[in-house]
Amino acid sequence: MVRNMVLTTSEIDKLLDNAKLRHTKQRAQLAKMLFKAENRHFTAEQLHKEARTAGHTISLATIYNTLHQFRSAGLLRQVIVEPGKVYFDTNTEPHHHFYIEDDGELLDVERNEVKISTLPEIPKNCNIREMDVIIRLRKK
Amino acid sequence: MVRNMVLTTSEIDKLLDNAKLRHTKQRAQLAKMLFKAENRHFTAEQLHKEARTAGHTISLATIYNTLHQFRSAGLLRQVIVEPGKVYFDTNTEPHHHFYIEDDGELLDVERNEVKISTLPEIPKNCNIREMDVIIRLRKK
DNA sequence: AAGGTTTTTAGAACCATTCTAAAAAAGAAA
């Protein structure tokens, strides 16, 4: 998918088709807000506020529904760094995070920026699903 | 602190003294439940249920109060791996975790079992507070 | 346009956690 600019209408159509989701006003608006050049980390409520500010009429329930649908389609992933709050991430490549605790900001760390040379033995009967590295930061 | 057995009454006294907490029945009961030979990972509600089962009369509010006090005293740390739920950990050494997603179980990974040879550049004006590695597992 | 299906929505429900404020316990002073 092209990602070096705002998506065109036909690119949004394609995105929703690929995700096997019907083309609705709300899904198109959210797709357009989310899938631009830069990756983003955000919560459902932040996105809701942003959509309303942009003049879109969309309920919080639809934000949640759509985010989960995008996630099932592999367009978003979740990041858990704080109790009682879920971040969504447009970067679906395996990667890691800085978390600036002072203001709740997440920053990407490319996978190759953290070189892990030794791994512990995995418990029997288990497979690795994912490995998260979270580097928690405080501002000086 | 001795940790290769159940704590004696005087060891619990010492633990509460060090934490600058008054010696109450509830705090002593919880300390005795928590600080044994093996480290534990648990939620507040799990601990509440366990305390009631052991015949102790203690409210959930006191469980939360005490866990936070123990944490401030450096006797416990929190682990965040799932939305809407906080795990407490009696292992306060820097270390990492396996998280078995199927049954919500946390397992310790010693710090030296994960060798990290390259770290990304830390954003300006920030210091590392902590680094968490969570290896998410699924049962075969 | 009609009919059947999916989506959106407002508001209720949920649930782990925190808060409130009153009763109980602890400690100090006498």
Add this chain to the structure above:
DNA sequence: TTTCTTTTTTAGAATGGTTCTAAAAACCTT
């Protein structure tokens, strides 16, 4: 021990992010 002050415990209310419910709106096919 009695009294006084401070801290702790507690039941239950409140909170807040998320999910659920079920009815209205939008969508798609015929």
